[in-house]
Structures are given as C-alpha cells and as structure tokens.
Amino acid sequence: MTCEEAEVLIHALIDGELDAGHAREVEAHVEGCAHCAALMKEYQEIRQAIAESDLRYKAPLELRRKIEKSLPQPQAQAAPTRRSVLRGFALGSAVSAMAATGLVAIVLRNDDEQRIENEVVSAHLRSLQAGHLTDVISTDQHTVKPWFNGKLDVSPPVIDLTAQGFTLIGGRLDYVNAREIGAVVYKRRQHVINLFVAQTANTERKTAKISTLQGFNIRRWSDRGLNYWAVSDLGADELSEFGDKFEGAMRANKEG
Amino acid sequence: MVVNASQDDPEKARRFREAALPYLDDAYTLARYLLRDAADAEDAVQECYLRAYKHFDSYRGPAMKPWLFAILRNVCRAEYARRKTAPTAVEELPEGGEQTPLWNEAPETPEKQLLRRFDGETVRKLVAALAEPFRETFVLREIQNLSYREIADVAAVPVGTVMSRLARARAMLRSAWLAEQEQAK
Ligand SMILES: [Zn+2]
Numbered sequence: 001m002t003c004e005e006a007e008v009l010i011h012a013l014i015d016g017e018l019d020a021g022h023a024r025e026v027e028a029h030v031e032g033c034a035h036c037a038a039l040m041k042e043y044q045e046i047r048q049a050i051a052e053s054d055l056r057y058k059a060p061l062e063l064r065r066k067i068e069k070s071l072p073q074p075q076a077q078a079a080p081t082r083r084s085v086l087r088g089f090a091l092g093s094a095v096s097a098m099a100a101t102g103l104v105a106i107v108l109r110n111d112d113e114q115r116i117e118n119e120v121v122s123a124h125l126r127s128l129q130a131g132h133l134t135d136v137i138s139t140d141q142h143t144v145k146p147w148f149n150g151k152l153d154v155s156p157p158v159i160d161l162t163a164q165g166f167t168l169i170g171g172r173l174d175y176v177n178a179r180e181i182g183a184v185v186y187k188r189r190q191h192v193i194n195l196f197v198a199q200t201a202n203t204e205r206k207t208a209k210i211s212t213l214q215g216f217n218i219r220r221w222s223d224r225g226l227n228y229w230a231v232s233d234l235g236a237d238e239l240s241e242f243g244d245k246f247e248g249a250m251r252a253n254k255e256g
Numbered sequence: 257m258v259v260n261a262s263q264d265d266p267e268k269a270r271r272f273r274e275a276a277l278p279y280l281d282d283a284y285t286l287a288r289y290l291l292r293d294a295a296d297a298e299d300a301v302q303e304c305y306l307r308a309y310k311h312f313d314s315y316r317g318p319a320m321k322p323w324l325f326a327i328l329r330n331v332c333r334a335e336y337a338r339r340k341t342a343p344t345a346v347e348e349l350p351e352g353g354e355q356t357p358l359w360n361e362a363p364e365t366p367e368k369q370l371l372r373r374f375d376g377e378t379v380r381k382l383v384a385a386l387a388e389p390f391r392e393t394f395v396l397r398e399i400q401n402l403s404y405r406e407i408a409d410v411a412a413v414p415v416g417t418v419m420s421r422l423a424r425a426r427a428m429l430r431s432a433w434l435a436e437q438e439q440a441k
Contacts, residue, residue: 178274
C-alpha cells in the first residue's frame with residue numbers, strides 16, 4: 001500500500017468503516033510508516049477535539065412552535081394508549097400488512113426502543129455541556145421533588161441515595177420521544193448519572209436491561225406506569241448497582 | 257386537484273411528531289452549517305418539516321434522521337440557487353475539482369508538538385470555513401454521527417465518494433487548524 005492510498009484509507013480506519021481485511025492492510029502500512037502514523041495520530045487528535053467541542057446548535061423555540069402549529073393537532077393530549085398505537089399502525093398503509101406478522105412487530109418495537117435509547121443518550125450528552133446539567137440544584141430530595149410539581153403530568157420519584165454511594169445533584173426538564181420528561185441527576189465520584197423518567201400507559205413491570213450505546217451504559221426498566229432510563233459513563237456493574245439501590249429504595253418507600 | 261384526506265389526519269400528525277421532532281436540533285444544526293446563516297437555517301428547517309410531513313406516508317424507514325437530512329439538503333440546495341452567488345453550492349463545484357487527488361495538497365510533515373485545543377467558537381469557525389461538498393460530508397460524519405452508507409444516501413453519491421470527500425475535508429481542516437495555531441502563537 002502506498003502513502004497516497006493510506007492517506008485516504010486511514011480516515012475509514014478511524015471511523016471503523018473498513019472491513020477486517022482492509023483494516024489490517026492499513027494498520028500494517030501505518031505501523032511501518034512514520035509519516036502516516038503521525039498523520040493518523042493528528043487526525044485522531046482533531047477528531048477527539050471536535051467530539052469534545054460543542055459544535056451543535058439548538059433549534060430556537062420559535063421554530064419548534066412554528067412547526068408544531070403547522071401540524072394537525074392531536075384530538076387529546078393524553079399519552080397514547082396501546083389501542084391507539086395499534087390503530088396508528090393499522091392506518092399506516094405501508095406498515096399494516098407487514099405488522100400482521102410477529103417478526104415485523106418485533107423489528108418495529110426494537111427500532112422504537114433503539115430510537116428512544118439514542119435520544120436518551122443524546123439528552124445525556126447535552127446535559128454534560130456546561131450549565132446544562134440541572135435546572136434545580138440540590139442534594140435534598142425534599143427540594144428537588146416539589147420542583148417538578150406542576151411542570152410535568154407526573155413528577156418523577158426523587159430518592160436520596162447518598163448513603164448508598166450515589167449523591168443526588170438535582171433535577172432537570174428534558175425532551176425525549178417528542179415530550180417533556182423529568183431527569184433526576186446523581187453523581188458517583190466524577191461520573192454523572194441521568195435518571196430519565198417518563199410516564200407510560202403500560203403499568204406492567206419490566207425488569208432491568210443493560211445496553212451500551214456510543215460508549216454509555218443504559219439501564220432501562222419499568223415499574224408502576226413509569227419508564228426509567230439510567231444513563232452514565234459508569235461501568236455496567238456500578239450502573240446496575242445504582243438501579244438496584246434505586247428500586248430497593250422505591251420498594252422500601254411503598255412498604256414503609 | 258386531488259385532496260389527500262390523510263393530510264389532516266391527527267393520527268398521522270402524532271406519528272410524525274414522535275418520529276421527526278426529536279431530530280429538530282440535528283436538522284437545525286445541519287442547516288446552520290450548510291447555509292451559514294441563522295435565519296435562512298430556520299426557514300429551511302421549517303420547509304423541511306413541511307415537506308417531510310407531506311411525504312410521511314411514503315416514508316419506509318428505518319432511519320428517520322438521514323431521511324430528514326436528505327429532504328433538508330434539497331431545501332438548502334434550492335436556497336443556494338436562490339442566492340445565486342452560490343460559490344459553495346454542491347453543483348457549482350468546477351468540473352473535476354473534486355477529483356483532485358488528496359496528495360496534491362501535500363500534507364506537511366505532521367508536527368512533533370501536540371495539536372492545540374481551541375474553544376468551541378474557533379472550531380465552529382474552522383468547520384464553517386470548509387468548502388462544499390466537503391463541509392457537508394464532514395458535518396454529517398463528525399457532528400451528526402452518520403455512517404458512510406447513510407451519508408451516501410443523504411448526498412446521493414457512492415460510498416467511495418463519501419470516503420474521499422471526508423479525507424479531503426479532514427486534510428483541509430487539519431491545514432486550517434495548523435494555520436490557526438500558527439497565527440495564535
Ligand atoms: Zn505512509
């Protein structure tokens with residue numbers, strides 16, 4: 001491989017877009033070529049710097065409002081019931097025929113879950129930008145909990161887990177899956193945990209699932225009509241511990 | 257004129273809201289970089305969402321973001337045409353200009369020192385100064401996190417073109433970065 005070729009291909013290598021065979025070829029060239037190795041290192045540094053800079057823009061509220069206004073208004077503001085979701089599929093001509101088969105239904109649901117998890121991770125990333133983490137700052141659950149009242153249909157549970165090693169930092173309103181939801185913010189050491197809580201029409205309890213997206217861990221579960229997503233750069237074990245402690249404290253609260 | 261009854265369907269609107277509105281910031285960000293003007297970007301995104309809603313019935317998924325971007329890109333191209341100046345418009349690129357091999361830009365020997373870190377404002381400026389179509393490719397990859405395949409779909413070019421454009425974009429950004437670093441000394 002020549003340097004000319006490598007200078008193009010190192011980008012695909014950095015982006016993880018090369019198949020294994022080509023990746024090995026480029027890596028072999030870079031190993032034996034000081035010029036390309038140094039160049040690749042620089043590109044990686046620039047890429048890192050770009051990733052850490054806040055290069056995104058936030059859409060003006062006025063734009064969001066204008067777009068909202070141009071769409072037909074929903075009949076009711078209530079969260080969609082399962083029935084209305086199904087009716088939605090029935091109306092979508094493209095999907096209805098396929099939705100009859102269980103396989104596609106599963107694919108659709110996974111897509112939806114995946115999409116929401118993507119949004120939750122984006123919201124987590126946004127919150128890490130300077131000044132975005134909390135709307136209300138307090139380590140006192142009796143300050144954070146009432147702050148949510150009136151701002152959301154259902155306030156998220158706010159639980160002090162300091163004794164269990166997770167410090168309550170505050171709360172925030174966020175925007176996920178096209179609606180406003182509550183985020184309760186915790187810290188362990190320097191790691192931020194965002195606990196996103198959204199109301200759901202489904203009251204069925206769903207046990208925790210851990211997934212990883214863009215380098216963040218997500219612990220997702222449902223209980224008593226609320227969906228939870230805990231997102232953090234903490235390891236999966238510590239994030240699981242957080243979830244277990246939270247669920248344990250919730251049970252203790254209900255029983256006590 | 258045929259009136260599409262589903263146009264006013266609240267159920268369709270609800271599905272559209274849930275599918276498309278979460279990408280509003282993404283769309284606005286892309287429009288800002290493509291048009292380099294806040295007011296034009298706002299208009300373009302609004303137009304994009306109107307068109308997307310109109311064509312939502314034909315949307316087959318699965319990825320909403322690239323689908324929206326493809327629409328937005330067309331809106332922005334219309335805006336380039338309206339401006340007429342269009343030195344940055346994709347279609348205005350001189351014949352064969354894009355094929356100029358990367359190595360003709362002769363990347364200087366990489367610096368021994370670490371690259372300087374700039375504040376977000378400076379980095380935005382450097383990215384915004386990239387020429388099209390390299391800026392578009394760069395923003396879709398580095399700020400919007402699209403895969404090469406998705407970028408190819410948005411820009412309606414082969415994946416190989418995405419790869420070479422991205423290589424050019426990064427080489428240009430690196431040169432600009434080093435120049436900025438030199439100036440800041
Ligand atoms: Zn080389």
